[in-house]
Amino acid sequence: MPLDLVIASANPDKAVELRELLAAELGDLVRLVARPTSIADIDETGETLEDNARLKAETIASATGLAAIADDTGLEVHALGGAPGVYSARYAGEDATYADNVRKLLSELAGSPDRSARFRTVCVIAFPDGDELIADGAVDGVITMEPAGSGGFGYDPVFRPLLEPVRTYAELSPAEKHERSHRGVAVRGVARLLAEKLEAGN
Numbered sequence: 001m002p003l004d005l006v007i008a009s010a011n012p013d014k015a016v017e018l019r020e021l022l023a024a025e026l027g028d029l030v031r032l033v034a035r036p037t038s039i040a041d042i043d044e045t046g047e048t049l050e051d052n053a054r055l056k057a058e059t060i061a062s063a064t065g066l067a068a069i070a071d072d073t074g075l076e077v078h079a080l081g082g083a084p085g086v087y088s089a090r091y092a093g094e095d096a097t098y099a100d101n102v103r104k105l106l107s108e109l110a111g112s113p114d115r116s117a118r119f120r121t122v123c124v125i126a127f128p129d130g131d132e133l134i135a136d137g138a139v140d141g142v143i144t145m146e147p148a149g150s151g152g153f154g155y156d157p158v159f160r161p162l163l164e165p166v167r168t169y170a171e172l173s174p175a176e177k178h179e180r181s182h183r184g185v186a187v188r189g190v191a192r193l194l195a196e197k198l199e200a201g202n
Helices: 012-029 049-064 098-108 174-180 182-200
Strands: 003-007 030-034 067-077 116-126 132-143 159-161
Touching (some): 012 030, 012 067, 012 174, 012 182, 049 067, 049 116, 049 132, 067 098, 067 182, 116 159, 174 182
Parallel strands (some): 003 067
Antiparallel strands (some): 067 116, 132 159
16 A cells, blocks of 8 residues: 655745655655645745754644655855855745746855755655654755756756766756656655665555
């Protein structure tokens, strides 16, 4: 019998990626469940990506009585001392759009010769009994001078991983991005842990 697993993210773009990655990794081991619309937004008050991922997963697991998966992702730019980091989603303000955040990032980096950056994701699966599984993923890259590509979301148009082919995340197909992305690494890691747990009957 498959495990019911709630995708805790309230961000529809992130939820799509999580669903696609989990389906590819776990198949019929899990039955993916949408986050109930009745659950209010969760204030991401953690000081680290792990804190926020755990907060979201635990909140949804507690509210639904089901296992829940959440991630938190941050873009760490070397020239900005690791910013925006844990504040990536709201870099340009609490109600910032993706475009607002990209615009601020490019403005902050104007004139900087150092465009190196790292995308990091921490993924947590929380269970109603308090157990948890955790994995992380990171991909090094550079911030481009201007946006390129129409796919993806968030900072994808200006993040170019140091992997072939040399394109921004937004220029990759969803399958190419999943194969190369920080979220892909983290989800595959936590999916392996979940598969091992289910196969062991725990």
